Amino acid sequence: MKILVCISHVPDTTSKIAFTDNNTKLETSGVQYIIGPYDDYALARAVELKESSGASITVLNVGLAETEPTIRKALAIGADEAIRVNAFPTDSLFVATQIAEQAKNYDLILMGRESIDFNSGVVHAMVGEILGIPSVSPVMKLDIDGTKVTMTKEIEGGKEQVESNLPLVAGCQEPIAEWKIPNMRGIMSARTKPLKIVEPKGIEAISINKKFELPAPKSAVKMISADNVVELVTRLKTEAKVL
Amino acid sequence: MNILVFLETSEGKIKKTSLEAMAYAHGMNGVTTAIVLGKADAGDLQTLGKYGAAKVLHAADTKLDEPIIQVYSSVLAHAMQDEKADVLLLANSSLGTPVAAKVAIKLGASFASNVTELPDTSSGFTVKRSIYTGKAFAFVELTGAKKVITLKKNAAELKETGGNAPVVNYTVPLNEADFNTKILKTEKATGDILLPEAEIVVSGGRGMKGPEHWGILEDLAKALHAATGCSKPVSDMGWRPHHEHVGQTGVKVAPQLYIAVGISGAIQHLAGVNSSKCIVVINKDADAPFFKAADYGIVGDAFEVVPKLTQAILASK
Ligand SMILES: Cc1cc2nc3c(=O)[nH]c(=O)nc-3n(C[C@H](O)[C@H](O)[C@H](O)COP(=O)(O)OP(=O)(O)OC[C@H]3O[C@@H](n4cnc5c(N)ncnc54)[C@H](O)[C@@H]3O)c2cc1C
C-alpha cells in the first residue's frame, strides 16, 4: 500500500502572531515552525500502518525551501521519501491542485483535519473532489481491511461510523494515533532519504489575500470577590448583557 | 445578486447556525433562495420566508436523509446552476465546510471558509475570515464569477424580516457513484445543547480534580441552559467525551458567555474560545493566565464558588 501524507509547515501553537509590511506579511522572526499538529496525527497513523502492514510513506509539502527542516522531521518520524512542491501555499485551491497533481498513484492520502495557519479545513475535500475519490474528515479512527476502510468521524456533538473504499483521502485528528517523536536513528537516516522538488502547476488565482488584521485588544478583566457571586450575575445581566 | 443558502438540519429541524447564513444573505441585499435537503420539519421550512428567503427549495428524496457529503455537494452544485446563483452560503460545520469545498471545485468558484463579517463590496468582493485559530483575520478578495462562502458562528445576527416564501419541491437526478461513503452508525448526544452552537458554555479543566465532580458544573449549565465543555487533558483522561474538548485541537466555540472553571488558560485552550463575547474565569490561582483573557474573574475554589453561582443564577430568575 502506498500512503501519501500531506503536511503543512506552520507556526508552533504557542506563537504570538504579528504582521509586517503594512499588515501584508506574517512577522516570522521568533516564530518556531512545526508540522501541523493534525498532520502529525496523520503521519503517526501512517507509520502505524507501515509497521503493521508494510506500507510505504511519502510526505508532501507545498512550500518554499524554508519548509525543508519540517519535511526532514517527517522523514525522521518514519516517512520513506518526500516531495516538496516549490511554491508558496497561497490558498486552499492552489494547495489542493498541487497535491492532486502528485497524489494520483497512492492508495491512501492522509492529511490533518485542518492547517492551523489558515484553518480552512478543506484541502482534503478539494483533493478528493479533484481526484474523484471519497474524502472523510475529521477522522478519529481508521482501519483498513483489503480495500475497505472503516472510520470514526467526529460530528457536532457526537460521532459517525463511516465505511468507504480505497483510494481515499482522510483528514485526521486525535485519537487516531499517538504522536511519534523521532529517535536518533530516524534523525540520522532522514538526512539521506530522498526529497524530490517539483515545480507547481500554474493556475489562475481566484482568491487574493489583501491584508491581515489582529483582533481588537481585550479590555482589562474585572475581578469579583468569591463572596459576592451575586454581583457577577448582576454584571452579566446589566453590564455584559449576556444573561 | 442571486444567493443560495444551504440550511442544515438535525432530526429535521433547521439548525440555528444555518439561520445565521440566512441573516448574512439578507445583509448582502440579494435575492435569496433557501435550500434544504432530506427530511425537514414542514413548520421550519415555512419560517424561512421570515428570515428573508424569496423561495425555499426542498429536495425531499429520502436518499438525502443521510448527509453524504459527495451527494450533497452534487445536489447543491446543480441547484446553483438551476437558480443561476452567484453565491452559495453555508454555516461552517463538519458537513457544510467539506460540501462547500467540493461545490467550489465543481463550479470553479472562489472559496472562503470561516468568514466572520459581511463582505465589503465597495470595490470587488472582499470577505474577512478568521485565521491562526482566532489569533488574526485575513481580508480575502474573491474574484471568481461564482463564490462559495462558509460562515463562522456569529457572522451575522439573526433577523426576522417577516416575509412569506413558497416552499417548492426540488428534484435532481442523484448519481449512484456519489454514494461513495456509507454511514454505518451515528452516535449523538440527544436532548443536550450542542457545544458548537451553544449560546452559553460552562467548561471545566483539570482543576475539577475528577469526573465525579462534574455534577456542580452540570447544575450550573442546567441553570444557564448551557452546554458543557472541557480542556484537553480532561478529555484525554476520559473524564469527559472527546467532543466536549475545547481549543485549538478541539471544538472552537463562539458563545455569548463562556465560563471557565479550573482551567489555567493555556494558549491552545484560548484559541478555541477567543471568539466568545464574554468570558468568566473561576480559578483558585490569582496568577492563572486565563484571567488575562477574561472579562470577569473570580479567584476562589471551584467547589465553593460554583454551587454559590448556581444558586445566585436560580435566585435571579
Ligand atoms: C499542540 C497542542 C495542542 C493543544 N490543544 C489543546 C486544546 O485544544 N485544548 C486545551 O484545553 N488544551 C490544549 N493543549 C494543552 C494545553 O497546553 C494545556 O496543557 C491544557 O489546556 C491545560 O488544561 P487545564 O487548564 O485543564 O489544566 P491545568 O493547566 O493543569 O490547569 C488547572 C487549573 O485549575 C486550577 N485549579 C486547581 N484546583 C482548583 C480548584 N479547586 N478551584 C479552582 N481552580 C482550581 C489551577 O490553578 C490551574 O490553573 C494543547 C497542547 C499542545 C501542545
Ligand SMILES: Nc1ncnc2c1ncn2[C@@H]1O[C@H](COP(=O)(O)O)[C@@H](O)[C@H]1O
Ligand atoms: N502547504 C501545504 N502542503 C501540504 N499539505 C498541506 C498544506 N496546507 C494544508 N495541507 C494539508 O491539508 C490539511 C487541511 O488544511 P486546510 O484546508 O488548509 O485547513 C492540512 O492538515 C494538511 O494535511
